[in-house]
Amino acid sequence: MLSAHMPAIIDYDDVEVGTRIPEREFRIRREDLVRYCGASGDFNVIHWNERAAQGVGLPGVIAHGMYTMATAARLVTDWAGDPGSVVDYGVRFSSPVPVPDDDAGATLVVSGVVEKKLEDNRVVVNLTVRFDGSKVLLASRATVQLA
């Protein structure tokens, strides 16, 4: 059996337009946002300070849009087995993801479908990213280099 860390072997020839990447859930907790503040250099207070977030009219601390974008990319890079497989990736941010101060945090539900096959073993994956039933990213597409 393959371990969780073995790259999945996705062969370009085995992928068709319409091929689905199975849906996964990703949990985001406050601690993850604090780590992301440090790693990314984005220390905007709305991502770690409840008082400041509510002061600008938000329900509370929200995830970095870039955290959501990074999380959605994991569906694709885990599928392809290589964080270096994404050659183009664009999103529009449509609504914030509040992350409560509890152990459960917020759960993103991410799925993908191959919508185009390109030359040189590349495919375009259209990603759907939902939080609490609503889409939080729009026009979320990754071009992925496969083997």
Add this chain to the structure above:
Amino acid sequence: MPLNRDFVGRRFVADTPFLVGREHIRQFATAIQDDSPLSHDLEAAKAAGYIDLVAPPTFLTAVALWRPVVPVHDPQLGLDYSLVVHVEQRYSLRRPVVAGDELVVSATIADIRKAGRNELLISEYEFVTTGGEPVATARTALASRGTAA
């Protein structure tokens, strides 16, 4: 107050190259809960044909934020950062970013335009090695809420 259109077309280049560190890649991958061995384990990265640890695709966010070039706090631009919302992001990579890359960050303000009651500030980034190899480009759209004339 509307943003200053004179900034459209201006290009800004970072004074100091950004050295992509192994530990920074590990920390970034850990923050986004990405446990790919290619971002954590040097031997695994080499076995996969890379010269060093591989950065996740959105790692350039960290490069751009730790080495900021767009003068968002310049009073002449007139942007109130508390009104800013990130509305769009795109990365195009010619090759993956790996530990050891020394990247020169530059950005051009491509457009400032009205979008309803908001204004959009579009910046186009380039990431080039100190050896002159273009590695990636990025496009960032920020909305300035309610400042359209």
